[in-house]
Amino acid sequence: DADVTQTPRNRITKTGKRIMLECSQTKGHDRMYWYRQDPGLGLRLIYYSFDVKDINKGEISDGYSVSRQAQAKFSLSLESAIPNQTALYFCATSDLHSSGRTYEQFFGPGTRLTVL
Amino acid sequence: AQKITQTQPGMFVQEKEAVTLDCTYDTSDQSYGLFWYKQPSSGEMIFLIYQGSYDEQNATEGRYSLNFQKARKSANLVISASQLGDSAMYFCAMRGANAGGTSYGKLTFGQGTILTVHP
Numbered sequence: 058d059a060d061v062t063q064t065p066r067n068r069i070t071k072t073g074k075r076i077m078l079e080c081s082q083t084k085g086h087d088r089m090y091w092y093r094q095d096p097g098l099g100l101r102l103i104y105y106s107f108d109v110k111d112i113n114k115g116e117i118s119d120g121y122s123v124s125r126q127a128q129a130k131f132s133l134s135l136e137s138a139i140p141n142q143t144a145l146y147f148c149a150t151s152d153l154h155s156s157g158r159t160y161e162q163f164f165g166p167g168t169r170l171t172v173l
Numbered sequence: 174a175q176k177i178t179q180t181q182p183g184m185f186v187q188e189k190e191a192v193t194l195d196c197t198y199d200t201s202d203q204s205y206g207l208f209w210y211k212q213p214s215s216g217e218m219i220f221l222i223y224q225g226s227y228d229e230q231n232a233t234e235g236r237y238s239l240n241f242q243k244a245r246k247s248a249n250l251v252i253s254a255s256q257l258g259d260s261a262m263y264f265c266a267m268r269g270a271n272a273g274g275t276s277y278g279k280l281t282f283g284q285g286t287i288l289t290v291h292p
Binding site (some may be wrong): 088090092097098099100101102105107115145147149151161162163164166167169 | 177182208210216217218220223264266278279280281282283284285
């Protein structure tokens with residue numbers, strides 16, 4: 058079973074719609090992250106959370122909101138989707154000494170979102 | 174602020190040969206970590222190798238090694254004996270730490286390098 062899961066894996070939506078991307082993890086990590094990937098730009102951080110009560114904006118948070126419902130769940134919402142939010146979205150988790158490599162991040166499989 | 178630069182949009186290598194993917198970084202943090210991830214066409218992000226800024230030896234993981242030159246702020250990935258399955262996008266990434274040494278955890282990524290391995 059996958060340690061970090063994302064739902065849905067693919068989504069097509071229309072401009073102006075509200076959409077939620079969900080992330081769940083069974084790794085027991087405190088830290089969770091949302092990134093988006095655009096061609097030629099690598100991955101950019103949208104939001105991150107160090108625990109249930111600690112949520113922080115990343116590099117490109119405008120147009121997005123998040124909810125950390127539990128240690129294992131971190132959801133990303135697009136309040137009113139626009140076409141330039143078409144991208145591949147990744148959830149990731151990390152912990153201090155999970156693998157001996159300080160704060161190695163473990164990524165979910167990604168959600169491919171298309172906004173028409 | 175942190176910045177990662179990968180100057181090679183695409184690289185080609187013959188099967189069984191070695192290839193070096195370049196990565197330079199910029200940070201004012203005293204403590205930091207450098208990561209390389211592989212992204213095959215299926216899209217998942219696969220961890221390859223990690224180098225801590227205070228590690229005295231270059232990191233190695235099987236066919237992957239990291240050529241860490243701290244003074245030059247470079248962290249190049251070397252893949253030895255390339256295989257067809259190595260064809261993928263490769264990302265260099267960094268995480269920093271605050272003045273007290275506590276890691277921020279979050280990563281800053283470079284733009285990526287597409288590696289194509291020819292038979």
